[in-house]
Amino acid sequence: MQLYQDQELKIYNSLTGQKDIFKPINEGHIGMYVCGPTVYSNVHLGNVRTFMSFDVIFRYLKHLGYKVRYVRNITDAGHLENDADEGEDRIAKKARLEQIEPMEVVQRYTVDFHTILQKFNFLPPSIEPTATGHIIEQIEIIKEIMDKGLAYEVNGSVYFDVLKFNETNNYGKLSGRNIEDLIHNTRELSGQTEKRNPQDFALWKRAEPQHIMRWPSPWSDGFPGWHLECTAMSTKYLGEQFDIHGGGMDLKFPHHECEIAQAEACNGHSPVNYWMHANMLTLNGKKMAKSTGNNILPNEIFSGNNDILSKAFAPNVVRFFILQAHYRSILDFSNDALLASEKGFNKLMEAMNCLDQLETSGSSDFDVNKWKQDCYNAMNDDFNSPILIAQLFEAVKQINQIKDGKASITTEDLNTLKETMNAFVFEVLGLVDAVADKDDTDKLSGVVELLIRLRAEARANKDFATSDKIRDELLAMGIQLKDGKDGTSFSVS
RNA sequence: GGCACCGUGGCCGAGUGGCUAGGCAGAGGUCUGCAAAACCUUGUACAGCAGUUCGAAUCUGCUCGGUGCCUCCA
Numbered sequence: 303m304q305l306y307q308d309q310e311l312k313i314y315n316s317l318t319g320q321k322d323i324f325k326p327i328n329e330g331h332i333g334m335y336v337c338g339p340t341v342y343s344n345v346h347l348g349n350v351r352t353f354m355s356f357d358v359i360f361r362y363l364k365h366l367g368y369k370v371r372y373v374r375n376i377t378d379a380g381h382l383e384n385d386a387d388e389g390e391d392r393i394a395k396k397a398r399l400e401q402i403e404p405m406e407v408v409q410r411y412t413v414d415f416h417t418i419l420q421k422f423n424f425l426p427p428s429i430e431p432t433a434t435g436h437i438i439e440q441i442e443i444i445k446e447i448m449d450k451g452l453a454y455e456v457n458g459s460v461y462f463d464v465l466k467f468n469e470t471n472n473y474g475k476l477s478g479r480n481i482e483d484l485i486h487n488t489r490e491l492s493g494q495t496e497k498r499n500p501q502d503f504a505l506w507k508r509a510e511p512q513h514i515m516r517w518p519s520p521w522s523d524g525f526p527g528w529h530l531e532c533t534a535m536s537t538k539y540l541g542e543q544f545d546i547h548g549g550g551m552d553l554k555f556p557h558h559e560c561e562i563a564q565a566e567a568c569n570g571h572s573p574v575n576y577w578m579h580a581n582m583l584t585l586n587g588k589k590m591a592k593s594t595g596n597n598i599l600p601n602e603i604f605s606g607n608n609d610i611l612s613k614a615f616a617p618n619v620v621r622f623f624i625l626q627a628h629y630r631s632i633l634d635f636s637n638d639a640l641l642a643s644e645k646g647f648n649k650l651m652e653a654m655n656c657l658d659q660l661e662t663s664g665s666s667d668f669d670v671n672k673w674k675q676d677c678y679n680a681m682n683d684d685f686n687s688p689i690l691i692a693q694l695f696e697a698v699k700q701i702n703q704i705k706d707g708k709a710s711i712t713t714e715d716l717n718t719l720k721e722t723m724n725a726f727v728f729e730v731l732g733l734v735d736a737v738a739d740k741d742d743t744d745k746l747s748g749v750v751e752l753l754i755r756l757r758a759e760a761r762a763n764k765d766f767a768t769s770d771k772i773r774d775e776l777l778a779m780g781i782q783l784k785d786g787k788d789g790t791s792f793s794v795s
Numbered sequence: 796g797g798c799a800c801c802g803u804g805g806c807c808g809a810g811u812g813g814c815u816a817g818g819c820a821g822a823g824g825u826c827u828g829c830a831a832a833a834c835c836u837u838g839u840a841c842a843g844c845a846g847u848u849c850g851a852a853u854c855u856g857c858u859c860g861g862u863g864c865c866u867c868c869a
Contacts, residue, residue, distance in 0.1 A: 336869095337869075338869090339868095339869070340868075340869095345869090348868095348869060349868090349869045350869085351869070352869035380867090392867065477798080477799080477864075477865090478799065479797090479799090479865080480798095483798065484797090484798095484865080486796095486797075528867075549869065550869030551800095551863070551869080552864070552868060552869065553869070554799095554863095554864075555798090555799095555864055555865070556865080556866090557867095557868090579869095580869070581800095581863090581869095582862085582863070582869075583869085584862080587861075587862075588862080589862080589863070589868090589869095590869085591867095591869090592867095593867070593868060594868095626808065626817085626818070627807085627809090628808085628809070631801090631809090632800085632801075632862070633807090633808085636806090636807080638806055638807070638819085638820095639806075639807045639808085639819090640807095641806095642806070642807060642818060642819035642820075643807080643819080644819095645818080645820095646818045646819065647818095649818085652832090686809075686810095688808065688809050688816090688818095689809060689810085689816075689817080691809095691818080692809070692817035693816095693817085694817090695816095695817055695818070696817085699834090702833060702834065703834065703835095705833080705834095706833060706834055708835085761828075764828075766828060770828095770830085773830085773831080774830095777831080782831070782832070783831080783832085784832040784833075785826090785827070785831080785832075785833095786826095786833075787826085791832090
């Protein structure tokens, strides 16, 4: 018996525009593909938000008992800077500017990506394939599409024939566009002489002599088009049809639309049952983007070395901040919002820490089982992490009251409470209590306990000058003493 | 210009036809040597205008403001 058999999960599906009841193709198994980063510069917080949304989705699906194959690619073949023929691959450009090999660019920023995600306590995906590792598969798909008559070659480049595809299929169904609008509203771009129509997109591009990244193909020495790698890799590892495809909202059009077109052209049916799109993280009210420079890097947040924040923030606090908003809402990043999240996060962690010291009694003032199901209901409703967090704070309130002897709980209920809190806080939301090294923590505890005893003696002797000195100076060091009914405890910030 | 989306109390941010979201901040109280922490109590918010309805922040229309996509981007 798995949890998913008791919980009805609904997912907002971009394809249908509504929350659909989730039903995997193969019971108990889920295939999920998420478009990963293009590794030509450091991953910024906006990128992180999207991947974090899917990290929590991955975690919750696993928590429900599904066997999930989660594929998140690394785009290391670059993309063209624009749609024109003279466009330059971003990775190649970076390599040229820094006078290094393109693969050095890729390696550097792939390592950065992994390091940052690790700090945020991401679970690694099941498979993390690279575009350059799947050139052959991409060429095979192009051949297939050409055989179906939906692509054409011009001067060694191959383009997808969108208008012809649209005669039998519906190009634009994901992003709600129709082909006439697209035709009438296409911007004038130079250098598109090779395409039959501006809506067509490249499957293969012939490399100019100066282009560094190139592979042989039946049409030319060149490189694959912008949208093909995801079709190739998702098909290879998840099959022609799979359950969930995710990515940032900005990829909905044209990237995901083109993926659908390629897969339908190649395999004759729609590739994905549930399309999910995470919304943008904004900074100063504008989308964060590498290309515009409106962004903040995670390491700048952790170190406090930036112009936006008043202090440094721990990865966990940032994670908590992001998860306090729903993944489909735009979230604005600011100092005030982060400060508020930090306090809330600390409050949650303090409650977690005192969970083991609670005393039980013969009755409960708190309907733990109802609360537990409310937590599930929150996540079942399109992964509503802010509602879940609100529920967690309901529990925090109860925990604090029990600790103060103002409410009671039975042993059985306390066990349920502990299990559920641990499951949602650590397993599903992926938060970690940022405690330092265990050894150091024990030593620190010993030292602070000693000071607490000295202060208690001073207070007993009405030597408040000494007792307040201990309390205030510890506070200045970030150690807060808390006087309760049965003695003094402390917390480190 | 086209297509979407959004506008919630001091701040962040859920909800979306009648039922307390939650966090932070603020106010009052309990506790304390004084504090802090914790706990209790406390806020009649839904851009504006008009309409539908017994009832709208939630539906419809218009107005204003903002964002995203339409070109690589999470």
